[in-house]
Amino acid sequence: MAVVDHTQTSPAWIDDFPDLDGTHYLNVGTLALVPSPVMQRYLAYFEEWNRLGAGDPLHYQGWRERVECTRTSLAEYCGISSADSLHLTSSVSDALNLAIFGWQIAPGAAVITSDQEHPALVAPLTHLYQTGHPISVIAYGSGGDAFLDRLQRALEQSPTPVGMVAVSHVSHMTGALIDAQAVAALCDHFGARLLLDGAQAFGQVPMKPGLAADAYVLNGQKWGLAPVGNAALYVRPDRLPTWNPPLHGPSDGFWTHYPQSLEGGWTAHRRRLEYGTRSWPTWMAWCDALAYRASWPPLTFEHHASALARALKQALVRRSRITLFSRLDTPTATVSFAVEGINNQQLSDHLRKFRIVHRIIGAPLHAVRLTFGPSNRADALTQVAAALDALQGTETGGQEK
Numbered sequence: 001m002a003v004v005d006h007t008q009t010s011p012a013w014i015d016d017f018p019d020l021d022g023t024h025y026l027n028v029g030t031l032a033l034v035p036s037p038v039m040q041r042y043l044a045y046f047e048e049w050n051r052l053g054a055g056d057p058l059h060y061q062g063w064r065e066r067v068e069c070t071r072t073s074l075a076e077y078c079g080i081s082s083a084d085s086l087h088l089t090s091s092v093s094d095a096l097n098l099a100i101f102g103w104q105i106a107p108g109a110a111v112i113t114s115d116q117e118h119p120a121l122v123a124p125l126t127h128l129y130q131t132g133h134p135i136s137v138i139a140y141g142s143g144g145d146a147f148l149d150r151l152q153r154a155l156e157q158s159p160t161p162v163g164m165v166a167v168s169h170v171s172h173m174t175g176a177l178i179d180a181q182a183v184a185a186l187c188d189h190f191g192a193r194l195l196l197d198g199a200q201a202f203g204q205v206p207m208k209p210g211l212a213a214d215a216y217v218l219n220g221q222k223w224g225l226a227p228v229g230n231a232a233l234y235v236r237p238d239r240l241p242t243w244n245p246p247l248h249g250p251s252d253g254f255w256t257h258y259p260q261s262l263e264g265g266w267t268a269h270r271r272r273l274e275y276g277t278r279s280w281p282t283w284m285a286w287c288d289a290l291a292y293r294a295s296w297p298p299l300t301f302e303h304h305a306s307a308l309a310r311a312l313k314q315a316l317v318r319r320s321r322i323t324l325f326s327r328l329d330t331p332t333a334t335v336s337f338a339v340e341g342i343n344n345q346q347l348s349d350h351l352r353k354f355r356i357v358h359r360i361i362g363a364p365l366h367a368v369r370l371t372f373g374p375s376n377r378a379d380a381l382t383q384v385a386a387a388l389d390a391l392q393g394t395e396t397g398g399q400e401k
């Protein structure tokens with residue numbers, strides 16, 4: 001079988017993405033550019049909603065069915081057998097809160113997390129800490145077996161029983177990856193609930209191993225290629241009976257009859273967390289993003305982005321004065337690095353001048369992060385090289401350290 005060099009070919013799908021007129025978009029780890037077939041459907045939903053009469057009760061059933069289509073496609077894409085275990089949310093932050101507070105871990109039980117978590121996870125964990133749960137923070141490092149060893153030690157040595165382990169499946173700082181199934185088995189052994197933040201995993205790497213966790217959070221707006229406002233929480237079906245988030249809302253969207261009493265009248269069915277007046281077109285368009293992905297062979301986009309990242313990492317290790325935080329052998333599309341002698345803000349300002357869209361990573365790394373996606377071509381690598389040549393002088397470019 002011919003091996004496709006994803007860094008050389010101009011991908012067939014490239015014209016589906018907006019042309020940024022010379023700007024190199026290397027920030028899929030924050031938000032993806034949405035391919036035009038998906039964007040057209042998304043805008044058409046809004047337009048249709050308005051044209052048909054936005055609040056016309058006749059249309060609600062249609063919107064609901066379309067959202068169920070998103071749920072079913074998402075379950076299929078993830079390899080989830082029961083779509084009922086998927087709760088759609090508007091952000092990963094919402095989903096993390098629902099997961100964490102739904103477990104109602106025992107008073108005083110400890111929580112383990114890592115030093116590479118997103119503020120969206122750190123904030124609810126801070127609340128747990130403030131309400132009497134000791135938190136221990138272990139190094140995420142490069143993930144893999146070393147992370148597993150550190151986690152095992154932390155679980156064994158915790159002075160109080162560990163109620164929950166909450167960590168990223170893929171680090172947003174470096175693209176490092178943990179062995180989700182091994183981590184889940186370990187947590188199970190110690191009787192701790194495992195929550196995986198898969199915000200960076202979905203569409204960047206196969207996320208299915210993450211389903212071994214008690215709860216898994218994912219989103220559609222990064223490598224999922226869906227419009228902003230799409231995320232979800234998966235709770236393992238056997239855990240659902242013991243998961244009770246302290247939130248209540250009417251989730252049917254439109255009611256012809258209000259309940260006559262408070263005795264079980266308000267809906268408490270399986271979608272009870274998808275309540276309130278929602279932006280239906282947003283969730284509907286996720287279905288189109290999933291269909292767009294499915295129109296290309298499985299893992300095509302993952303391999304393309306990963307190959308570009310790998311090519312950049314290989315180029316960076318050949319340069320002097322570069323600290324590369326993302327491992328060469330990690331198959332993600334994330335490259336984080338720093339340049340000796342300048343801080344991450346200066347490096348960021350410099351990349352901006354070269355029209356390279358990126359993200360700054362603060363403590364503990366103090367780096368910049370470049371994240372590749374399907375909308376990138378090899379010319380992005382040339383542009384990064386040009387930016388670094390201008391910074392370091394061409395004479396250092398290409399030299400072995």
Ligand SMILES: Cc1ncc(COP(=O)(O)O)c(C=O)c1O
Nearest residue numbers: 091092093118120172197199200
């Ligand atoms: C690992 C991780 N967790 C959580 C979030 C927060 O996501 P949201 O803004 O959808 O709440 C992000 C966003 O970039 C992320 O990368």
